[in-house]
Amino acid sequence: MCIKDRPIENIDNRIADLNVIARIGYWEFDVDSARYRLDKVSYDILQLPYGAALEDRETETYCQNKEEWALVNDLIANTAKQKKPFHHEVELELPDGHHIWLLLIGKINHDADGNIKVSGMMQDITHRKEFETELTQKNELLNFTENKAALGHWKWDLKTDLVNCSKNIARIIGVEYGTVITIEELINGVHPEDFELVRDHMANAVKTKSFDPLFHRFLLDDGSERIIEVLGEAVLDDSGELVSFICSSQDITTRKQFENELIKKNQLFVVAQQRAKFGYWQWDPKTDSVSCSENMSRLLRIEENTIFPIKDLIKDVHPKDMDYVRSCLDNIVKTKIFNGFSHRIVLNDEIRYVKVYGKVNTDLNDEILNILGVSQDVTEQKKSENELLSRNQLLGFAEQISKIGNWQWNMTTNIIKWSTNLYRIFEIEENSEIHFDTYFGYVHPDDKEMVRARINSLAENKNFESVIHRIVLDNGTIKVVELLATVNLDDSNNIIEMLGTLQDVSEQRSEEIKFKGLLESAPNATLIVAEGDTIQMINKQAEHLFGYSPEELLGKKLGILVPSRFEEQRIPQQKKFLENPVVQEMDLGEDFFMKHKSGKEIPVKVTLGLLEIDKGMLISMAVRDITTEKLAERKILKAKEDLETLTRELTAQNLQLADFTQITSHNLRAPVSNLNSLLDIYKMMDDEEERKELFKKFETVIAHLTLTLNTLINALSTKSSTSVECHEVSFSETFKKTKEILTAEITRTKAIVKSDFSKVDVIQYHNIYLESIFQNLIGNALKYKSPKRIPQIEVSSEIHKGKVLLKFKDNGLGIDLARHGNKIFGLNKVFHNHPDAKGIGLFMTKTQVESMGGKISVLSKVDEGSTFIISFK
Amino acid sequence: MQSPFHLCIIDDDDIYRFTIIQSAKFLEIEHKTSVFVNGEDALNFILENQNNPAALPDIILLDIDMPVMDGFQFLEEYKAIDPKINRDIKIYMVSSSVDPEDIAKAKSYSMVVDYISKPLTPENLKQLVADI
Structure with a gap:
């Protein structure tokens, strides 16, 4: 294989230069021959020997990350097959052990010979990726959206004067991906102050048929300002006519900031001095000599314009951060990449937070010339960050403690967001995707209809009453939750968003159930009355006693159960009770009655007690029906009277009995014994004359006896009358x-x-x-x-x-x-x-x-x- | 024991007194009888003769139920003068009452030798005299 026909060399020199700066390389893949061609920059980026065959097994070893390499091959093969362009960021491990991030863009095209080729560009985006990583890791100012917006591509067709743009660009400028837009729409978001510059640059690019790198500011929807670097390539047809520009716009805000800082060093230095929060320094690790800005030297309490070792630069670093700072610096020297870091310093006994970022300057041999660094005091920022963090935590805790979670349902996008605690309540993994059915799926089968009705009514009436229902968790646990919701409406009264809270009230519920159980088990009829005399809860015994169903009593005034004649005394008594709430019997100074549904009055004794709840005070009234007691009391009283009467009668009879005993012993026995004695004498007597005398005695005794008997008969008849x-x-x-x-x-x-x-x-x-x-x-x-x-x-x-x-x-x-x-x-x-x-x-x-x-x-x-x-x- | 035997009857019932005297006569008890129809008369007699023990009786048959001063009232008064009397007088309560209360009350007096429920038979009387 000839090395010479490997590299792509016919690239415009100027572009080539630019590409070197931007580290953009070009590549080609011939599907038929399965061969790669790379340009010089590409070889450089990949750290491959110039002209090495990429498809070769031998060079494969250069790419340490086999999986990624396979992915790249797949992408290219796929593009060839499906004729779809690709745009992919891939992390590769280089022979020297470094990791680089590569942006690969590929599309299919045909050469003059009809060969199918996949060609594209690769860009070393390690730098940006590192910033990105850093930003993500350190939770820095860039938000997710901005991250995403870091890079976009667009093609400007000069024939139609229209622009095709990548997904990212389309999103940023707010058009649907795939829409063709005008150049005006593309640059609509450009910072007003840079607008002219951009237009002029475009015009100039068309004139010169080349697109010089362009830097401009861009305003995002949220008003934040980003710095964009635009790199472009002019595409000429065979006749050398300008057909289009293929450009990439990259958010280089962070990088630019640094560059700007370097460029405007002096200005920044002044600003830094004024703010006393910036320090700029330069370090040559080989000689370990550090020079720094005036402000920095002042902060370090080192004489201006002197050279000092790195250990003096970091002498104020918080002891606990010292190892970290050293390892960061070592890493920078080792990787020649300035990974920004943060640390604490102790200054005047005060802890301040410092953010350090910078750049490693290397010579042609990739040897470190020096390291430039900026140390920024970010204490205030950190503080607010911490505060925010702690507030978030507090909110999290509060939610956790009160078992409340919140949710948001965007009706337009149909995206549902849950708070951390809501996930916790449902015991599902945080950030799992949520659909309406996710929630509804957890609703207890018996409660589903009710909940659905309630949500439907919310959609119709835009009004939601809280609903308490049960949910069944994956593990079978049943919880009772209270759902609250509200809606956000647009101008035409359509719901655009539903949001609300969901509280786990299982415990309260179980407390309530426990309490209810307690109430039901109470032997007496019990009423729970809220302040304002409203009946809140009643037990079965109360239903029974008063003849009302719970529905008829709950929410009603207590007066419904009390005859009106007692109201005048009862209300002050109740007030008195609230002032001194000890369990006591209600004492109205007379017999108290309550009223049955039929109007019948029931004599009762009422014991008052106080219950404290979250929402205020409740009065418990234990009502004892004393009808039977009253009856018994009356019976006892009657019995007592009867008994007294009887006692009196018996006493009288006893006296009479005593009289009779007296009468029998004295008034009857005496004459009888006399008769006996006379008889004895009569037997002994033989003188007739004396006997005659004796008979007179007999007559006297018999007369006396007769009189006594007559009197007794008289008395007896009187007594029985x-x-x-x-x-x-x-x-x-x-x-x-x-x-x-x-x-x-x-x-x-x-x-x-x-x-x-x-x-x-x-x-x-x-x-x-x-x-x-x-x-x-x-x-x-x-x-x-x-x-x-x-x-x-x-x-x-x-x-x-x-x-x-x-x-x-x-x-x-x-x-x-x-x-x-x-x-x-x-x-x-x-x-x-x-x-x-x-x-x-x-x-x-x-x-x-x-x-x-x-x-x-x-x-x-x-x-x-x-x-x-x-x-x- | 000195002669003649001195029997004292305190009772308002003349028939009873008659039967006692007759019985004593038939029992051939050599005696002298004093009769009082109520306690007061008897008490007066005793008080008059308290310094002349020879005039006082050997036995008193005392009825409970009498007008003016009954047997118990007599006993109350007699109790006060008993220590001064230099003669052992045996008092028997003789009544037609069978009331246990009366009997108990009678026996509570130390000078009452016994309680006899009427009628007092000649045999009873003989025994009483013999006991002296």
């Missing part, structure tokens, strides 16, 4: 009748018997009893008169504490009550050695009074008189 008929009886009438019966006695004793029934005269009573009472008491008064005085007896009535009192007062012998008080009304009790005292009268009187529910008592002083007082029921 609970159904005795009562009539209106008059005291005065009864008094008059009694006086008539006792006329003989009154006359004999010359007694003065008076009465006063002016207060009360008529009562409901048993007339026989009343007559008996009058006769007994007046009779007693006459019987036990004082021998020293004419008897004076006064009977009167009065009302005392609602009861009728009847008094019998005399001036007779009186009774020693201290001695006889306890048995004055007993049967056969006599307190006087009076011949007629039989002890029957008072016993009968008491029996008659008590049988009608009354009481009898006595006041008396010996030798002064007695007063018997009867209190009627």
